[in-house]
């Protein structure tokens with residue numbers, strides 16, 4: 001039975017005669033069988049958001065429900081693929097229809113013809129439940145795909161196919177369920193995007209995600225399994241920060257969602273990522289990346305779905321026991337899509353026209369992050385999902401609804417600053433307005449793996465930066481000369497921290513990524529300079545002389561030293577500066 005369209009309003013279509021349909025069903029609309037999703041049902045009348053361009057559609061056209069909620073296909077072939085917001089493989093579609101996507105075109109998300117080398121690991125006769133691994137497929141050089149018993153299934157394995165080449169639709173195992181049914185399992189799972197995939201338990205995140213970005217890892221770290229937001233006005237560097245996170249984070253899988261931003265930013269990703277080598281695996285970064293692209297030139301409704309599509313794919317890899325990061329640029333464009341649909345539905349608008357459920361929808365995205373004990377009967381398996389979203393408030397004003405709602409949910413806030421970006425201080429993460437609520441939870445990890453001085457140095461650096469802000473106010477009133485030598489040193493050290501530690505050039509080979517160890521040593525060097533100078537000042541050394549020692553110059557260039565040489569170079573800088581500062585202290589004029 002099919003319904004009939006009574007009204008079309010942009011991406012929103014109202015149809016009647018759909019008594020057999022349910023809310024959240026996927027429907028096919030019109031002759032072109034455009035893909036849509038039912039948002040609300042009143043009697044047999046449905047409000048449908050259509051994921052494709054609706055021009056030409058009019059009253060009377062047929063609507064048919066598929067009876068299924070909006071779902072993704074999960075299995076080998078996800079990695080390295082570029083999808084749109086409803087998981088259509090963009091390259092395949094463009095091959096079929098050219099650059100402007102033909103509407104209603106149907107291409108399955110996962111390749112049906114490609115053969116994968118399946119390696120069985122399960123033995124027949126095993127009692128199994130959801131999440132247990134049937135076998136594996138080397139999906140890319142760095143991702144071992146685990147073919148698992150789908151959620152909510154359990155029983156006894158009757159047979160497992162032998163090692164060999166299989167398409168994802170071929171049977172890899174036969175399961176006798178607890179109800180006595182025989183089910184042939186292939187390599188495809190389906191899961192509704194708006195519902196989180198099940199897990200056994202959620203833990204407090206305790207391990208840092210290492211991003212190689214100094215201001216993030218040292219000052220405002222995010223935990224694996226944590227949540228973070230990157231708010232900032234246009235041009236402040238949100239996309240570059242997110243690209244850096246996608247490139248360098250020490251996770252197994254990255255799902256990158258380009259959501260409502262300019263198309264050329266996705267092109268940048270597509271051009272750059274294959275050429276970039278993951279420093280940890282030596283392989284191309286695409287070998288661990290799934291891309292979802294719903295750029296500003298694509299239909300607005302699919303943008304709303306894209307973040308759920310992305311996070312569901314991420315959960316699937318989390319369920320295999322991997323560390324996964326989902327990066328969404330930008331959640332503001334997503335919220336605008338939500339607002340547009342809400343407006344067309346004539347719902348009661350909340351603040352600035354956003355629907356009242358904006359906050360809860362955002363929370364539904366971020367709360368799918370976490371460190372989890374995965375579903376499986378095979379013993380302990382942990383996976384993590386880290387969620388990071390850009391927020392682009394108009395004019396950079398963080399009091400607007402999307403920023404406010406996000407701030408209430410996420411635990412790390414990297415506030416980008418137009419002023420810093422204007423002065424070419426990148427990443428323009430404002431050290432006074434940003435925060436990480438993971439410091440306490442991560443302390444044991446830092447202490448054990450990097451030594452207690454890592455966090456102590458962080459505290460010291462933050463204190464110096466905060467003092468700088470206070471001193472700057474005094475300087476504006478009475479000038480720099482009125483400051484004590486110790487305060488002048490504080491300003492100098494703060495400047496070194498800002499320019500030679502926090503500033504990091506994403507486009508320089510050496511500077512783009514800094515390991516934890518190197519971050520610790522570099523900051524140690526800067527704070528070492530501060531400490532030595534402070535004691536020299538007490539002995540009467542001149543501040544001006546201290547600021548002009550030759551080692552000060554080398555310190556400024558320390559972040560650019562080649563990776564293979566930094567250990568030796570930092571030791572030598574430290575030795576030089578100790579010598580030079582002690583000489584100044586010795587002739588300082590005061591008795592020691």
Ligand SMILES: Nc1ncnc2c1ncn2[C@@H]1O[C@H](COP(=O)(O)OP(=O)(O)O)[C@@H](O)[C@H]1O
Pocket residue numbers: 232233234235236237238239240241426427428504505506507
């Ligand atoms: N870490 C960085 N290193 C060097 N340049 C940067 C960095 N971050 C941002 N930029 C500069 O700022 C520009 C705008 O950044 P972008 O991420 O596109 O801003 P947004 O996404 O906030 O609009 C970039 O094209 C680049 O020139």
Ligand SMILES: [Mg+2]
Pocket residue numbers: 238239240261
């Ligand atoms: Mg951007």
